[in-house]
C-alpha cells in the first residue's frame with residue numbers, strides 16, 4: 001500500500017491582530033491508498049483546520065501553513081498556487097462537510113449542480129453528463145434518482161443531501177475524500193447508512209478517506225487508523241483496534257474511559273478534569289499536563305514529540321509506560337465488574353408528579369393568502385406518560401419525533417391541542433396566572449444551547465438571579481449570597497459572578513443554566529438536549545453534576561436527548577418516540593438489553609459502540625423518515641420496519657404492557 | 671465548478687475582502703470620526719450659545735448688502751446686509767430642535783407600534799403593520815408637506831410633520847428586531863422561569879432592541895434635518911425673524927447668479943451636519959453591536 005498523502009511537520013497559524021496564533025503544531029499524518037484514517041478530537045483541537053489545510057482552504061480562513069510540507073502524490077500542496085490547487089481540488093481530492101444544506105446552492109436543481117461539477121472535471125458532452133449524474137445518484141443509494149435530479153436542495157432530507165454531496169465529490173473519481181463530520185448533523189439511523197456508504201465506496205473505488213470526527217464510536221466503526229488530536233497537536237496515532245483497546249496517551253485513555261463509563265453502572269462517570277485550553281493560553285511543556293494524572297516535572301518543562309512505542313503506533317507522552325500500565329489495570333478490572341440489574345433499584349411508582357394524558361399537538365401549516373391550508377404537522381399524537389417523583393425519565397428519538405414538543409407542552413411553552421397535563425395534582429391548563437406563576441417555581445428547564453439561553457448582555461450573577469427577581473423579594477445582599485451558594489453547588493467559582501457569558505466556556509455556561517434552574521429549589525427539571533452540544537469530556541462532567549444534584553435536592557428529571565449512551569446512563573426509565581407517537585416505554589436497562597419495538601431495535605443497532613468487535617448496522621429498510629404531514633397509516637413505523645405485516649399497514653398498535661413495566665406499541669413485538 | 675467552489679461558494683472571498691477593507695480603513699476612519707465630532711460639537715455650541723459663536727447679531731443689517739465673503743463678513747451677507755455666518759449660527763438651534771424633536775416623536779411612536787406588533791403578534795400585528803405599510807407607500811416628504819400645509823407653519827407643527835413622516839421606518843425595524851429576539855432561547859428560558867410579559871419586555875426585549883434603535887435614531891436625526899430644510903425651502907417652514915437653514919437656502923435662490931454664497935453655505939452646513947451624524951451613527955453601530963463588527 002503506497003502513501004497517498006503525507007503531512008510532515010505541518011504547522012498552521014491564524015493571523016490575528018495580536019500576531020500569528022498557532023492553531024496546529026508540527027503534525028505528522030499519513031494516509032495510504034485505499035485507507036480510512038480518522039482524525040478524532042474535541043472542539044478546539046484543530047482537526048477541522050487541518051483538513052482544510054489539505055485543500056488549502058486555510059488561505060480563506062485567515063490562516064497560513066507556516067511550516068512543514070503536505071505531500072500529495074509527489075506535489076507539495078503547501079507550495080502550490082491557488083490556481084494549481086484548483087486543479088487538484090474536486091479533481092483528485094473531494095470534500096464533504098457537516099452541513100450539506102449550506103454547501104448546495106438553493107436556487108439550482110440537484111441535476112444542474114451535479115452536471116456542472118461533472119462538466120468541469122471531465123471531457124464529456126452535456127447529455128453524457130446527465131447520464132453520469134443519474135448513475136452517480138444510484139451509486140450513492142438515492143431512491144427514485146430521476147425524480148431527485150429535478151428537485152431543489154430544500155426538498156430533500158439531510159441524509160439525502162449528504163448523499164448528493166458525496167455524489168458531487170465522487171463526480172471526478174477523487175483519490176482522496178475528506179469528510180469533515182459528515183454525519184454529525186444527521187440522525188443515528190441515517191448516520192449509519194451514510195457511514196456504510198462511505199465504506200462501500202472506498203472498497204469499490206479504492207479511494208482513501210480522511211474522516212474528521214469528534215465521536216470515537218464513529219471512528220471505531222470506520223477507521224483503519226486513528227489519530228487523536230488535542231489542542232492543536234496529534235497526541236497519539238496508530239491502527240484503530242489497538243488504539244482503542246490499548247491506548248497509551250493519558251488523554252486518549254481518558255476519552256475512552258469516559259465514553260465506556262456510560263455503559264457501566266458505576267457511581268459517576270469517568271471524567272477528565274478541566275477543559276481544553278484556548279489557543280492563546282497553551283500551557284508550557286506537554287499541552288495536556290494541567291489535566292493529566294501522570295504529569296511529572298518533565299512534562300511541565302519539555303514538550304513530548306510523537307515517538308514510536310510499538311509497531312505503527314506513535315504517542316507523544318513522556319510517561320507512556322506508566323499510563324499504559326494503568327489502562328491495562330482498568331481494562332481487566334472493567335471486565336470483571338458485573339452489570340447490575342437496576343429493575344429492583346427503580347424509584348417506587350407510587351409518587352406521581354407529572355401525568356400527561358392523551359396529549360396531542362398539531363401545528364397548522366400556513367396556507368396562502370387566499371386559501372387556508374387544512375394540512376397540519378402532527379408533532380405529538382395522543383401521548384400518555386407518567387413521571388414519578390425523584391426519577392429520571394429519558395425520552396429519545398430522532399429529529400422530528402416530537403420529543404422536544406412534548407417537553408415544551410409540559411412546561412407550557414406551547415399549549416396542547418388536546419389532552420391534559422397534570423403537575424402534582426394540578427391541571428396546568430386550568431390555572432390562573434397567579435397559580436401558574438407559583439407552579440413555575442417548581443418546574444424549570446435547561447436548554448441545549450447554553451449561550452443562547454441567556455441574555456448575553458447580562459453578568460453571570462444577573463442570569464442566575466433572574467428567577468429570584470421574579471419570585472422572591474430579597475435585598476441585594478441576600479440575593480448575592482444565594483447566587484454564590486448556588487454557583488458553588490454547580491461547581492462554578494463564585495468569584496466569577498461578575499463575568500459575562502462570552503468569557504465562559506460551553507461547559508461552564510451550561511453550569512450557569514443549571515444554577516439558574518435550581519436556585520428556586522424546584523422539584524422538576526426538564527433537560528432538553530442539555531448535554532448534547534457539549535464535548536465528551538465536558539459532557540460527562542455535566543452528567544455527573546446532574547446526578548449529584550438529583551440526589552442532593554431530590555429532583556425529578558425529564559431528560560430529552562438523541563444521545564443513546566447518555567440516556568441509558570442517566571435514566572431510570574426511557575420512552576422512545578417516533579413521528580409523534582410513544583413507541584416504547586421501559587426501564588433503562590431492560591430497554592437496552594431487551595428492546596421490544598422494532599424501531600428501538602433499529603436505533604440501538606445503529607448506535608456506534610466502543611466495542612471494536614461489534615459493528616453497528618442498519619437493520620432498518622433504507623427508506624427515509626416519512627414527513628410528519630403525510631403520516632403513514634397503521635403503525636407509523638411500517639414503511640421502514642423489517643417485520644411489517646398487512647395488519648401493521650392498516651391497524652394502529654396501542655401501547656400495552658408486554659412485560660413487567662415494559663410497554664410497547666407493536667403488533668409483533670420482539 | 672469544482673466541489674470546493676460548490677462547497678464554500680462565497681464565504682472565503684467575502685472574508686478576505688472584509689479583512690482587507692478593515693485593514694485599510696482603520697486610520698482614515700479615525701480621522702473622519704474626529705472631523706465629524708468637531709462639526710457636531712460646533713453646531714451644538716452654536717445652538718446652545720449662539721452669542722458666543724457668531725461674529726454679528728443675526729438681525730443687524732449692515733450697509734454692504736449682498737457682499738461676498740470677506741474678512742468682515744466671513745461668509746458674506748444677504749440682501750438685507752445680514753451676516754450669513756451669524757445667521758447660520760443662530761439658525762442651527764431651530765434645525766437641531768426639529769431634528770431631535772421629530773426623531774423623538776417618530777422614534778417613540780414607531781418603536782411602540784413595532785414593539786407591540788412584534789411581541790403580541792396575531793391580528794394586532796397584521797393591523798399595525800398594514801397601517802405602517804400604507805404610511806410607507808406615501809413618500810415622507812409628501813406626507814410632511816401635507817401635514818404642515820394643513821396645520822400651518824410653526825415649529826411644533828414642523829416637528830410633528832417630520833416626526834410622523836418617519837415613524838414607519840422605526841416601526842418596521844423594531845418589529846423585526848423584536849421578532850428575532852423573541853425567538854431566542856433565552857426568552858423561552860425567561861418565561862419558564864415565570865417572568866411576566868412585562869418583565870420579559872422590560873428586562874430582555876427592550877434592552878436588546880435599544881442599540882439598533884439608537885443607531886437608527888442618530889442617523890434619523892440627519893434625515894429629519896434634511897426633510898425639515900426641504901419643507902422650509904418649499905416655504906412650509908417656520909417664518910421667523912431668524913430664518914432656519916432651509917429657509918435661508920431658499921432665500922438665496924433668487925440671488926443665486928449674483929450672490930451664490932447665500933445658498934451655498936447653508937447647503938454646506940446642512941450636508942456637513944447630515945454626513946457627520948451618519949458617520950457617528952455608523953461608529954455607534956460598531957460600538958453597540960459587536961456582532962456586526964466582524
Ligand code: SF4
Pocket residue numbers: 249250251286287288289290292293294295296299304316317318319320
Ligand atoms: S507527557 Fe506528561 S503530562 Fe503529557 S500526557 Fe504524558 S504524562 Fe501526561
Ligand code: SF4
Pocket residue numbers: 597598599635636637638639641642643644645648653665666667668669
Ligand atoms: S406494529 Fe408492525 S410495523 Fe409497527 S413496529 Fe410492530 S411489526 Fe413493525
